[in-house]
Amino acid sequence: MTAAFRDITPDILNNVDNMRIRKCLEYNGWKESLLSLPKKWLSGTPLVHSNLKSDSDTNVVLPKLPVPQLEQTLMKYEKTMRPLLDETGRERLKNIIEKFGRPDGIGPRLQLYLLDRQQKLDNWVSSSFC
Structure with missing residues (x-):
């Protein structure tokens, strides 16, 4: 690893982390508490799904969960x-x-x-x- 790359890498990683946190805080569509943000952030799952058209396009009718005996x-x-x-x-x-x-x-x-x-x-x- 070159010295220039080593010097740039921490700044890039910090910027990426800050951007992910900022996106988390801006987006409130998942209706969960702020306590779930670290879990979502660390899991690497997409925080904001920008490729979705609208809520009506993604609604899928699922059968109701059965109540066990x-x-x-x-x-x-x-x-x-x-x-x-x-x-x-x-x-x-x-x-x-x-x-x-x-x-x-x-x-x-x-x-x-x-x-x-x-x-x-x-x-x-x-x-x-x-």
Whole structure:
């Protein structure tokens, strides 16, 4: 590497970094907090998509996310937690899951709430998406 190139390179890199940060701060279309800027900046993904024509050109209708069955969710939760708990913890977790999933428990009521959200919203998992 020549001495001239070595002297110019830090200035160029600083200018590129400053330009990326400036673009991040100018563009607010992703509707996220400023805390997500470093993640986007470091990931190397495009920060501003200037090749998009308009929002109406990029809208794609996707099917709604399905709400998993309560029993399936509870089984996956127990399976996920099993390696993290000792025998006493596993028994306690099993009792909590059984109580939560009973017909008179809170689980079926919350499941109905999720099914209602699925019908009303495009994304029942999070209402922060447009």
